[in-house]
Amino acid sequence: MSTENPRGPSPGHPALIPPADALRPVRHPDAPAPGELLGTHYDHCFGCGGAQPHGLHLQARAGDGVSITAEFTVQAAHQGAPGLAHGGVLTSALDETLGSLNWLLRTIAVTGRLETDFVRPVPVDTQLFLQAEVTAVAGRKIYSTAVGRIGGPAGPVAVRANALFIEVKVDHFIDNGRQVEIQAAMADPDQIRRVRAFEVNP
Protein backbone atom coordinates (compact mmCIF):
# COMPACT_ATOMS: atom_id res chain seq x y z
CA MET A 1 0.00 0.00 0.00
CA SER A 2 1.01 3.59 -0.51
CA THR A 3 2.26 5.45 2.55
CA GLU A 4 2.36 8.76 0.69
CA ASN A 5 0.13 11.26 2.42
CA PRO A 6 -2.23 12.88 -0.11
CA ARG A 7 -2.30 16.08 1.99
CA GLY A 8 1.32 16.86 1.25
CA PRO A 9 3.15 18.44 4.17
CA SER A 10 0.17 18.41 6.58
CA PRO A 11 0.12 14.95 8.19
CA GLY A 12 -3.41 15.09 9.69
CA HIS A 13 -4.46 13.12 12.74
CA PRO A 14 -2.35 9.98 13.39
CA ALA A 15 -5.51 7.85 13.29
CA LEU A 16 -5.79 8.67 9.57
CA ILE A 17 -2.40 7.19 8.72
CA PRO A 18 -2.66 3.47 7.88
CA PRO A 19 -0.53 1.10 9.96
CA ALA A 20 2.53 -0.43 8.30
CA ASP A 21 0.76 -3.80 7.86
CA ALA A 22 -2.33 -2.31 6.16
CA LEU A 23 -3.41 -3.92 2.89
CA ARG A 24 -4.16 -2.53 -0.52
CA PRO A 25 -7.95 -2.20 -1.05
CA VAL A 26 -9.50 -4.91 -3.23
CA ARG A 27 -12.34 -4.10 -5.56
CA HIS A 28 -15.17 -6.62 -5.05
CA PRO A 29 -15.70 -8.81 -8.16
CA ASP A 30 -19.39 -7.85 -8.20
CA ALA A 31 -18.74 -4.12 -7.74
CA PRO A 32 -20.52 -1.81 -10.20
CA ALA A 33 -18.53 -1.43 -13.44
CA PRO A 34 -16.42 1.70 -13.97
CA GLY A 35 -18.70 4.48 -15.23
CA GLU A 36 -21.84 3.03 -13.65
CA LEU A 37 -24.00 5.32 -11.52
CA LEU A 38 -24.35 3.90 -8.02
CA GLY A 39 -27.77 5.26 -7.16
CA THR A 40 -28.87 6.01 -3.63
CA HIS A 41 -28.18 3.72 -0.66
CA TYR A 42 -31.23 5.15 1.13
CA ASP A 43 -33.87 7.43 -0.38
CA HIS A 44 -33.97 9.68 2.70
CA CYS A 45 -30.19 10.11 2.90
CA PHE A 46 -29.22 13.80 3.14
CA GLY A 47 -26.28 13.14 0.82
CA CYS A 48 -27.74 11.04 -1.98
CA GLY A 49 -31.46 10.48 -1.35
CA GLY A 50 -34.10 11.68 -3.78
CA ALA A 51 -36.65 12.21 -0.99
CA GLN A 52 -34.73 15.05 0.71
CA PRO A 53 -35.80 18.38 -0.83
CA HIS A 54 -32.78 20.26 0.60
CA GLY A 55 -30.38 17.32 0.41
CA LEU A 56 -27.27 17.27 -1.75
CA HIS A 57 -28.69 14.87 -4.38
CA LEU A 58 -25.13 13.78 -4.91
CA GLN A 59 -24.67 11.35 -7.78
CA ALA A 60 -21.73 8.98 -7.47
CA ARG A 61 -20.23 6.88 -10.25
CA ALA A 62 -17.88 3.94 -9.95
CA GLY A 63 -14.33 4.61 -11.11
CA ASP A 64 -11.39 2.26 -11.69
CA GLY A 65 -9.99 0.25 -8.80
CA VAL A 66 -11.59 1.38 -5.56
CA SER A 67 -12.37 4.92 -6.65
CA ILE A 68 -15.46 7.05 -7.14
CA THR A 69 -16.39 10.28 -8.87
CA ALA A 70 -19.40 12.35 -7.82
CA GLU A 71 -21.01 15.70 -8.52
CA PHE A 72 -23.24 17.99 -6.60
CA THR A 73 -24.43 21.54 -7.21
CA VAL A 74 -24.49 23.93 -4.27
CA GLN A 75 -28.05 25.19 -3.70
CA ALA A 76 -29.24 28.33 -1.88
CA ALA A 77 -30.31 26.06 1.00
CA HIS A 78 -26.64 25.09 1.48
CA GLN A 79 -25.30 28.58 2.31
CA GLY A 80 -23.18 29.50 5.31
CA ALA A 81 -22.02 33.02 4.40
CA PRO A 82 -24.07 34.99 1.83
CA GLY A 83 -23.79 33.23 -1.51
CA LEU A 84 -21.22 30.71 -0.27
CA ALA A 85 -21.53 27.03 0.62
CA HIS A 86 -21.53 26.13 4.31
CA GLY A 87 -18.37 24.24 5.28
CA GLY A 88 -20.40 21.52 6.98
CA VAL A 89 -22.36 20.95 3.79
CA LEU A 90 -19.12 20.60 1.81
CA THR A 91 -17.89 18.14 4.43
CA SER A 92 -21.16 16.23 4.03
CA ALA A 93 -20.52 15.99 0.29
CA LEU A 94 -17.04 14.62 0.97
CA ASP A 95 -18.44 12.21 3.59
CA GLU A 96 -21.08 10.93 1.17
CA THR A 97 -18.54 10.47 -1.63
CA LEU A 98 -16.12 8.65 0.67
CA GLY A 99 -19.01 6.54 2.03
CA SER A 100 -19.94 5.56 -1.53
CA LEU A 101 -16.56 3.86 -1.90
CA ASN A 102 -17.96 1.06 0.25
CA TRP A 103 -20.13 -0.02 -2.70
CA LEU A 104 -16.93 -1.05 -4.45
CA LEU A 105 -15.67 -2.99 -1.44
CA ARG A 106 -19.19 -4.33 -0.80
CA THR A 107 -18.65 -3.54 2.86
CA ILE A 108 -21.01 -1.69 5.17
CA ALA A 109 -19.02 0.98 6.98
CA VAL A 110 -19.61 4.23 8.86
CA THR A 111 -17.45 7.31 9.20
CA GLY A 112 -15.22 7.16 12.27
CA ARG A 113 -13.06 10.20 11.53
CA LEU A 114 -13.18 12.77 8.75
CA GLU A 115 -10.83 15.74 8.31
CA THR A 116 -11.53 18.46 5.76
CA ASP A 117 -9.24 21.12 4.30
CA PHE A 118 -11.19 24.07 2.91
CA VAL A 119 -8.94 25.50 0.20
CA ARG A 120 -11.22 27.82 -1.81
CA PRO A 121 -14.65 29.34 -1.20
CA VAL A 122 -17.45 27.61 -3.12
CA PRO A 123 -20.26 29.91 -4.35
CA VAL A 124 -23.92 28.92 -4.62
CA ASP A 125 -24.75 27.38 -8.02
CA THR A 126 -21.22 25.97 -8.30
CA GLN A 127 -20.92 22.36 -9.34
CA LEU A 128 -18.47 20.49 -7.14
CA PHE A 129 -16.59 17.64 -8.87
CA LEU A 130 -15.54 15.07 -6.30
CA GLN A 131 -13.06 12.21 -6.60
CA ALA A 132 -12.37 9.69 -3.84
CA GLU A 133 -10.38 6.52 -3.40
CA VAL A 134 -9.65 3.96 -0.73
CA THR A 135 -5.94 4.00 0.06
CA ALA A 136 -5.63 1.10 2.53
CA VAL A 137 -7.56 -1.41 4.63
CA ALA A 138 -6.54 -2.76 8.05
CA GLY A 139 -9.04 -5.18 9.59
CA ARG A 140 -12.32 -3.26 9.95
CA LYS A 141 -10.58 0.08 9.24
CA ILE A 142 -10.88 1.61 5.79
CA TYR A 143 -8.62 4.57 4.94
CA SER A 144 -9.68 6.92 2.18
CA THR A 145 -9.08 10.32 0.65
CA ALA A 146 -11.11 12.73 -1.48
CA VAL A 147 -10.84 16.04 -3.32
CA GLY A 148 -13.55 18.40 -4.58
CA ARG A 149 -12.79 20.61 -7.59
CA ILE A 150 -14.65 23.56 -9.08
CA GLY A 151 -14.85 24.83 -12.64
CA GLY A 152 -14.65 21.30 -14.09
CA PRO A 153 -13.41 17.81 -13.21
CA ALA A 154 -9.80 19.00 -13.63
CA GLY A 155 -10.37 22.46 -12.10
CA PRO A 156 -8.74 23.86 -8.98
CA VAL A 157 -9.15 21.99 -5.68
CA ALA A 158 -11.67 23.67 -3.37
CA VAL A 159 -11.87 21.02 -0.62
CA ARG A 160 -10.06 17.85 0.29
CA ALA A 161 -10.49 15.27 3.01
CA ASN A 162 -8.94 12.23 4.61
CA ALA A 163 -11.14 9.73 6.38
CA LEU A 164 -11.28 6.56 8.42
CA PHE A 165 -14.37 4.40 7.97
CA ILE A 166 -15.13 1.47 10.25
CA GLU A 167 -16.83 -1.68 8.99
CA VAL A 168 -20.08 -2.52 10.79
CA LYS A 169 -22.81 -5.15 10.54
CA VAL A 170 -26.29 -4.17 9.37
CA ASP A 171 -27.32 -4.50 13.04
CA HIS A 172 -25.50 -1.20 13.63
CA PHE A 173 -28.43 0.52 11.90
CA ILE A 174 -31.19 -1.78 13.15
CA ASP A 175 -30.06 -1.41 16.79
CA ASN A 176 -29.39 2.33 16.73
CA GLY A 177 -31.74 3.92 14.21
CA ARG A 178 -35.09 5.41 15.21
CA GLN A 179 -37.61 2.59 14.99
CA VAL A 180 -40.07 4.35 12.68
CA GLU A 181 -37.46 4.67 9.91
CA ILE A 182 -35.96 1.21 10.55
CA GLN A 183 -39.38 -0.44 10.29
CA ALA A 184 -40.12 1.45 7.06
CA ALA A 185 -36.71 0.49 5.61
CA MET A 186 -37.18 -3.18 6.51
CA ALA A 187 -40.59 -3.17 4.85
CA ASP A 188 -39.12 -1.79 1.63
CA PRO A 189 -37.93 -4.59 -0.71
CA ASP A 190 -35.61 -2.21 -2.61
CA GLN A 191 -33.88 -1.23 0.63
CA ILE A 192 -33.47 -4.84 1.73
CA ARG A 193 -32.00 -5.71 -1.68
CA ARG A 194 -29.43 -2.90 -1.38
CA VAL A 195 -28.40 -4.00 2.11
CA ARG A 196 -28.14 -7.67 1.05
CA ALA A 197 -25.78 -6.70 -1.75
CA PHE A 198 -23.44 -5.31 0.89
CA GLU A 199 -23.67 -8.36 3.13
CA VAL A 200 -22.41 -10.82 0.52
CA ASN A 201 -18.67 -10.62 0.91
CA PRO A 202 -16.12 -12.72 -1.00
Ligand SMILES: CCCCC/C=C\C/C=C\C/C=C\C/C=C\CCCC(=O)SCCNC(=O)CCNC(=O)[C@H](O)C(C)(C)COP(=O)(O)OP(=O)(O)OC[C@H]1O[C@@H](n2cnc3c(N)ncnc32)[C@H](O)[C@@H]1OP(=O)(O)O
Ligand atom coordinates in the same frame (compact mmCIF):
# COMPACT_ATOMS: atom_id res chain seq x y z
C1 LIG B 1 -32.65 -2.86 7.07
C2 LIG B 1 -32.38 -1.43 7.55
C3 LIG B 1 -30.96 -0.97 7.39
C4 LIG B 1 -30.86 0.27 6.56
C5 LIG B 1 -29.40 0.63 6.34
C6 LIG B 1 -29.26 1.43 5.09
C7 LIG B 1 -28.18 1.31 4.30
C8 LIG B 1 -26.99 0.52 4.72
C9 LIG B 1 -26.01 0.37 3.58
C10 LIG B 1 -25.00 1.24 3.40
C11 LIG B 1 -24.96 2.57 4.08
C12 LIG B 1 -23.74 2.77 4.91
C13 LIG B 1 -23.27 4.00 5.17
C14 LIG B 1 -23.85 5.25 4.60
C15 LIG B 1 -22.98 5.81 3.53
C16 LIG B 1 -22.68 7.11 3.43
C17 LIG B 1 -23.10 8.10 4.41
C18 LIG B 1 -21.90 8.80 4.94
C19 LIG B 1 -21.28 8.02 6.04
C20 LIG B 1 -21.71 8.50 7.39
O1 LIG B 1 -21.87 9.66 7.63
S1 LIG B 1 -21.92 7.35 8.66
C21 LIG B 1 -22.59 8.33 10.01
C22 LIG B 1 -21.56 8.95 10.93
N1 LIG B 1 -20.85 7.96 11.68
C23 LIG B 1 -21.35 7.37 12.77
O2 LIG B 1 -22.47 7.58 13.14
C24 LIG B 1 -20.44 6.41 13.53
C25 LIG B 1 -20.69 6.49 15.03
N2 LIG B 1 -19.69 5.68 15.72
C26 LIG B 1 -19.88 4.36 16.00
O3 LIG B 1 -20.96 3.83 15.78
C27 LIG B 1 -18.72 3.61 16.55
O4 LIG B 1 -17.84 4.43 17.23
C28 LIG B 1 -17.95 2.81 15.43
C29 LIG B 1 -18.90 1.80 14.76
C30 LIG B 1 -17.36 3.78 14.39
C31 LIG B 1 -16.78 2.06 16.06
O5 LIG B 1 -17.25 1.34 17.19
P1 LIG B 1 -16.99 -0.22 17.39
O6 LIG B 1 -17.32 -0.54 18.82
O7 LIG B 1 -17.68 -1.01 16.33
O8 LIG B 1 -15.47 -0.43 17.12
P2 LIG B 1 -14.19 0.02 17.96
O9 LIG B 1 -14.47 1.20 18.82
O10 LIG B 1 -13.62 -1.22 18.61
O11 LIG B 1 -13.20 0.51 16.79
C32 LIG B 1 -12.66 -0.39 15.84
C33 LIG B 1 -11.31 0.16 15.42
O12 LIG B 1 -11.53 1.46 14.81
C34 LIG B 1 -10.84 2.49 15.54
N3 LIG B 1 -11.71 3.68 15.62
C35 LIG B 1 -13.03 3.69 15.83
N4 LIG B 1 -13.48 4.94 15.81
C36 LIG B 1 -12.41 5.73 15.57
C37 LIG B 1 -12.24 7.13 15.44
N5 LIG B 1 -13.27 7.95 15.55
N6 LIG B 1 -11.01 7.61 15.19
C38 LIG B 1 -9.95 6.78 15.08
N7 LIG B 1 -10.06 5.43 15.19
C39 LIG B 1 -11.26 4.92 15.44
C40 LIG B 1 -10.59 1.89 16.92
O13 LIG B 1 -9.49 2.51 17.52
C41 LIG B 1 -10.36 0.44 16.60
O14 LIG B 1 -9.04 0.29 16.09
P3 LIG B 1 -8.16 -1.02 16.43
O15 LIG B 1 -8.89 -2.19 15.84
O16 LIG B 1 -6.83 -0.75 15.78
O17 LIG B 1 -8.09 -1.07 17.92
